[in-house]
Amino acid sequence: MKTVKGPAIFLAQFVDQEAPFNSLDGMCKWAANLGYKGIQIPTWETFLIDLDKAAESQTYCDELKGKVNSYGLEITELSTHLQGQLVAVHSAYDLMFDNFAPDDFKNNPKARTQWAVETVKKAAIASRRLGLDVSATFSGSLLWHTWHPWPQRPKGLVEMGFEELAKRWLPILDVYEENGVDLCYEIHPGEDLHDGVTFERFLEATGNHKRINILYDPSHFVLQQLDYITYIDHYHEFIKSFHVKDSEFKPNGKKGAFGGYGDWIDRAGRYRSPGDGQIDFKTIFSKLTEYGCDVWAVMEWECCIKSPEQGAREGAPFIKNHIIEATQKVFDDFTGGSTDPEFLKKILNL
Numbered sequence: 001m002k003t004v005k006g007p008a009i010f011l012a013q014f015v016d017q018e019a020p021f022n023s024l025d026g027m028c029k030w031a032a033n034l035g036y037k038g039i040q041i042p043t044w045e046t047f048l049i050d051l052d053k054a055a056e057s058q059t060y061c062d063e064l065k066g067k068v069n070s071y072g073l074e075i076t077e078l079s080t081h082l083q084g085q086l087v088a089v090h091s092a093y094d095l096m097f098d099n100f101a102p103d104d105f106k107n108n109p110k111a112r113t114q115w116a117v118e119t120v121k122k123a124a125i126a127s128r129r130l131g132l133d134v135s136a137t138f139s140g141s142l143l144w145h146t147w148h149p150w151p152q153r154p155k156g157l158v159e160m161g162f163e164e165l166a167k168r169w170l171p172i173l174d175v176y177e178e179n180g181v182d183l184c185y186e187i188h189p190g191e192d193l194h195d196g197v198t199f200e201r202f203l204e205a206t207g208n209h210k211r212i213n214i215l216y217d218p219s220h221f222v223l224q225q226l227d228y229i230t231y232i233d234h235y236h237e238f239i240k241s242f243h244v245k246d247s248e249f250k251p252n253g254k255k256g257a258f259g260g261y262g263d264w265i266d267r268a269g270r271y272r273s274p275g276d277g278q279i280d281f282k283t284i285f286s287k288l289t290e291y292g293c294d295v296w297a298v299m300e301w302e303c304c305i306k307s308p309e310q311g312a313r314e315g316a317p318f319i320k321n322h323i324i325e326a327t328q329k330v331f332d333d334f335t336g337g338s339t340d341p342e343f344l345k346k347i348l349n350l
Contacts, residue, residue, distance in 0.1 A: 001326035004288055006297035007319035008038030008076045010243065013301045014308055015045055024048050024064075028071040035316035038076040039068065040136065040298045043123055044083065044100070051078075051119065054126035061129035075130055076296040077241055080123045080137045081186065086116035087168050088140030088192065116140075117168065121175040128179040135176070136184050136215045136241050139165065139193040139202065147194075158201075165192055166205035176211040184241035186215040195226055196234055214238040217300070218279050219247035223269035225257065229283055236291035244319055245300040246277030264304040273303040273311040274318045281322050289324045297323065 009031050020026030024047065031039055043051045053060040068075055082100040089097050089109065098106045105112040120137060127135050143161040146153050176183045185193045185202075193199050203212055216239045221228035232239065251268040254260070259267040274281070288295060299315035301308045 001289055002292040002294055003326045004242070004285060004293070004295055004297050004323050005076075006038065006323055007036050007244075007316045008040060008074075008296045008298040009034075009036045009312065009315065010040040010042070010079065010298050010300045011048065012040075012042035012045070012079065012081075014312065015042070015048075022047065024067065028068055028073055031312075032071040032073055034312055035320065036073065036299075038074045038296050038298070040076045040079055040296075042079045042081070043119075043126075044080075049078070049126070051122050051126055054129060055122035058129050061126065065130050075132060076298055077132060077134050077136045077184070078123050078127050078130070080120045080135065082138075083116045083119040083123075084137030084185075085140050085191075086112055087120065087172070088142050088165055089113070090142050090145055092145050093141075113168070117172060120172050124172075124176040124179045124181050124183075127181045133180060134182050134184060134213075134240050136186060138188060139169070139185050139191045141190060141192040143192050144190055144194075161192065162201045162205040165202060169202075170206055170209065173206065173209045173211045177209075181211070182213045182240050183211050184213045184215040186217055186220075186241075186243070188217070188220050189223065194220070195224060196231060199235070199238075212238070213240045215241035215243060216295075217243035217245055218284060219243075219245040219271055219277070219302075222247040222249050222278060223257065225249065229280065229287065232284070232287040232291065236287070236293055239288070239291075239293050240295060242288065242293070242295040242297055243300040244274050244281070244297050244315070245302055246272040246274045246279050246281075248272055248277040270304050271302040273301060273306040274299060274315055276303070276306065281318075285322045285324055289326050292326075 011027055014021050016022060020030045041048050043049055049064060065075065086097060086100055094109055101112045101115065105115045123135055142164055143158060146157065173183060187193055187195065187199060193202055199214065206212060214235055218228035221231060247270065249269045255268045257269060264270050297319045299319055301311040303311055
């Protein structure tokens with residue numbers, strides 16, 4: 001067994017133009033004062049990290065890591081969620097996802113994809129320079145618009161989609177292998193990797209590439225009505241990153257999983273701040289500890305009711321109170337004795 005690390009916080013949703021959320025020093029001081037021990041850095045926020053420099057300069061990485069450490073914090077992972085999303089975008093989503101790309105690559109899907117591929121590769125090198133062996137991302141999607149089988153999907157469409165997805169990711173995964181970094185895909189609605197079956201499809205399509213792993217976020221599974229506890233039993237060996245985010249699913253006679261095109265607050269399935277939803281975090285932390293999952297518990301704020309400031313304040317003690325110090329002793333050891341083969345035979349009447 002292994003003790004889950006934490007508490008940590010994903011900085012992405014807290015970035016703002018106002019201090020302290022507009023500088024690395026400001027966010028580090030804020031997070032440390034709230035009781036966090038780690039930060040997950042969104043690499044698209046250039047004031048938090050210059051990914052080009054980080055991929056090129058060990059000195060820059062040493063200074064960045066030193067600055068974070070000076071606040072009593074560790075960098076848990078680099079996140080390339082937005083860039084990973086752009087590795088695979090169906091044309092139906094081109095205009096909306098263009099917002100994730102630099103201006104030079106907008107309205108040019110081919111160039112945008114290549115930029116995304118190279119950027120996610122840089123995160124592998126930067127992670128190694130920072131002494132990190134895990135990174136977090138999204139898979140992107142070529143097939144999401146077909147998830148409901150109407151109109152009927154032609155035979156072979158899903159297989160071809162995963163073959164193409166694997167083709168795009170394999171060169172990236174090889175760079176992660178070269179740098180000794182595991183790439184954790186957040187299993188998430190809107191991605192081709194959105195449940196256990198699709199994760200296995202992708203794994204198979206890549207020839208079981210050993211750098212493919214999972215960022216486990218149970219909130220997305222509640223919205224899908226997937227058993228998020230048994231998911232850990234199936235995939236614990238792949239879970240190397242962990243978002244602590246709550247959610248709830250409250251269908252009624254007018255709306256269910258599809259949501260009726262409502263805003264988050266109006267949907268049957270919606271995200272909540274940790275402790276405010278329906279997720280059984282006690283069992284989750286027990287499972288992750290039992291299986292020896294080497295993860296940081298990273299608070300992610302996405303709540304349609306509670307403010308980010310309150311969510312962040314409450315998140316650190318919530319995680320701290322759920323972390324289980326893995327025992328190194330068996331509780332009834334005091335009743336045992338030394339092993340004697342002859343004594344064992346007597347017990348068995350042999």
